[in-house]
Amino acid sequence: MNAEVSSRHLSSKVAVVIVAAGRGERAGQADGPKQYRSIGGKAVIWHTLKAFLDHPRIGAVAVAIHADDAGLFTAAAGEFAARVTTVVGGATRQDSTRLALLALQDAKPGAVLIHDGVRPFIGSEVIDRTIEGIDAGHGSLPSLPVSDTLKKEASDRTVAETVPRAGLHSAQTPQGFPFEPILAAHQRAYEAGRSDFTDDSAIAEWAGIPVRLVLGSPDNIKLTWAKDIAMADQRLSGQTPSFPDVRTGNGYDVHSFEAGDHVWLCGIKIPHSKKLNGHSDADVGLHALTDALLATCGAGDIGTHFPPSDPQWKGAASRQFVEHAAKIVRARGGRIANADITLICEAPRVGPHREAMTAELADMLRIAPERVSIKATTNEKLGFVGREEGIAAIATASVVYPGELPE
Ligand SMILES: Nc1ccn([C@@H]2O[C@H](COP(=O)(O)OP(=O)(O)OP(=O)(O)O)[C@@H](O)[C@H]2O)c(=O)n1
Ligand SMILES: C[C@](O)(CO)[C@H](O)COP(=O)(O)O
Secondary structure, eight states, X not given: OOHHHHHHHOSSOEXXXXXXXXXXXXXXXXXXXXXXXXXXXXEHHHHHHHHHHTSTTEEEEEEEEOTTOHHHHHHHHGGGGGGSEEEEOOSSHHHHHHHHHHHHGGGOOSEEEEEXXXXXXXXXXXXXXXXXXXXXXXXXXXXXXXXXXXXXXXTTSSEEEEEOOTTOEEEOSOEEEEHHHHHHHHHHHHHTTOOOOSSHHHHHHHHTOOEEEEEOOTTOOOOOSHHHHHXXXXXXXXXXXXXXXXXXXXXXXXXXXXXXXXXXXXTEEEEOSEEEOOSSOOOHHHHHHHHHHHHTTTOOOHHHHSOTTOGGGXXXXXXXXXXXXXXXHHHTTOEEEEEEEEEEOSSSOOGGGHHHHHHHHHHHHTSOGGGEEEEEEOOTTOHHHHTTSEEEEEEEEEEEEEEEOOO
């Protein structure tokens, strides 16, 4: 996001409006409004809320719901209900958006994302791209170039003409804007009696706010018809993709010894004749693992997130570095399949502590102990490790991300 917007109002957090006050007439209402229908065992709106509330750059969230739906929403949103503000929506999507924007006004966000509650497959990449497209003078719109040939219908239902599709895009949400200008545009449209805008970038266009196109995703469909809900349920009900998006990251770290009486290795304090030198607790195994996890989603390395120049990490327990990296992975929908750490040292002996380390790591990563492997080797007295000047560690992590491996 543009620095002007972020430095003016944000500690880089972006507010979100989720519109969920519609009746879902096209999907049929026999089983209730579509945003509360179950897909993969959870309500549509739960999946949507999760995508935003797990994302590290999201701040205040306002959800527009129908006046009759307070109970439905609380039940459907589950653990996320307490983390959002709900407002009663209006008769149109446009008015629901305006009312939710007004509810965010006191939070003074620099920027806002406006999203359909019925787009539950929104991924962190599209959220990131949309945020990056916003600045003080521009909105940001995820879209896909139209890929079908377009036909205009004549009054007798024959083809009147073929419309050139070059330069045409289909609009998705979330659509991102600097907060004050989009709220002002919505208010002006309301005061002008306009209630016909089907998305927020059309209001921005009307108000003269330029909107940048960023790449959306074919996964980010809007559940409009009953068949969309059925397909979404199938997709989330444990069907294995043909080409799962499995990624592997590795990490390497070294710390030298200094005078002391213990070392921290893989989250366990081990008595030793020396200690490892470092800004934090110098847990070399956890540092390598932090890098391995971040590598699975191209999220930089440990220094990007925890600069050694920052005094707040002095003496810090490295567990929090691993937990932060795991949170980033999960925010992108990743599921950690396994973690493997090799400690390379002549001493201390790792074997007696392996079980405790495994349990500690399983707890940090929230995975089963059988998915954690701790190994150790000496360096056969060779090099700096052989001379007992320090300890090295190599880590590998595998993470399964949502969807299929892109072609
Ligand atoms: N008065 C309205 C109408 C729509 N929406 C929300 O806008 C999003 C996109 O709208 P759409 O798919 O058209 O939903 P519905 O209006 O519920 O569907 P339908 O037009 O079939 O009734 C949905 O999350 C919907 O809940 C809203 O908050 N307030
Ligand atoms: C906002 C939107 O989802 C962008 O594609 C779309 O405009 C909503 O349209 P609908 O008429 O409410 O289905």
